[in-house]
Amino acid sequence: MDLDKKRALIVDDDSKSRRIFEMHLTSLGFETVLANNGEEAMEMLAEDSYFDLIITDVMMPYLTGFDFAKKLKEYKETKEIPVIATSAFHDWKKSIADHELEVDGFIPKPVEKNVLQREIEKVLGNSR
Numbered sequence: 001m002d003l004d005k006k007r008a009l010i011v012d013d014d015s016k017s018r019r020i021f022e023m024h025l026t027s028l029g030f031e032t033v034l035a036n037n038g039e040e041a042m043e044m045l046a047e048d049s050y051f052d053l054i055i056t057d058v059m060m061p062y063l064t065g066f067d068f069a070k071k072l073k074e075y076k077e078t079k080e081i082p083v084i085a086t087s088a089f090h091d092w093k094k095s096i097a098d099h100e101l102e103v104d105g106f107i108p109k110p111v112e113k114n115v116l117q118r119e120i121e122k123v124l125g126n127s128r
Contacts, residue, residue, distance in 0.1 A: 006124075007031045007050060011041040011068065012057040012086070017109065021055055021086075024113045028120070038063030042071060049077035054121065055107075058087040069102050082123045086111065 008030045010021045013023055022032045030053070039062045039118070041054075058065035063090035072078040083090055083102070088109040105123040 005029075005031070006052040007033065008053040008055060009033050009035060009041060009044070009051045010055050011035045011038060011060070012055075013060040014057065015035050017057065017086075020073050020111060020118075024111065024116050025055075028117060034102070036070030037061055038065065038071070041068060045072075045075075045078055049075075049081075053124065054081050054083045056083060056085055056103075058085050058089070064128075073102050075125070084119055084123055 006029065008025050010018050010025070010032055010057050012018045013019065013036055013065065018034050018036075022034060025032050033044065033051070035044055037060045038056070041056070042063070045051075056065040056068055060068075063071070065087075069083050072081065072083060082104040084104040084105040084107055086107045086109055105119045
């Protein structure tokens with residue numbers, strides 16, 4: 001998979017998680033942009049919506065990953081961007097179903113690079 005010049009938005013309230021995702025994505029050839037929460041990410045996307053991928057934590061203050069993913073689908077500029085959710089919760093499938101989270105993939109925390117890469121390949125293979 002050629003990941004050259006792809007852009008990813010990483011949305012996570014935990015700075016350590018953001019750094020880990022940034023490190024893995026950079027090593028996979030992505031340019032990364034970081035947001036501390038869903039509200040900040042929505043502001044960034046209002047100014048620049050060209051991203052090939054968004055990775056969002058599920059549990060965040062202000063605008064949860066559930067609400068953030070739903071908001072993305074409301075706007076023509078962002079509704080087609082693939083979204084991968086991430087969480088340390090063990091029962092993430094039930095959590096996603098309960099909240100009707102509209103995501104294209106899921107990665108459990110702590111994230112492993114090979115798991116991340118496989119999920120990205122799966123998700124981007126189904127997008128644009």
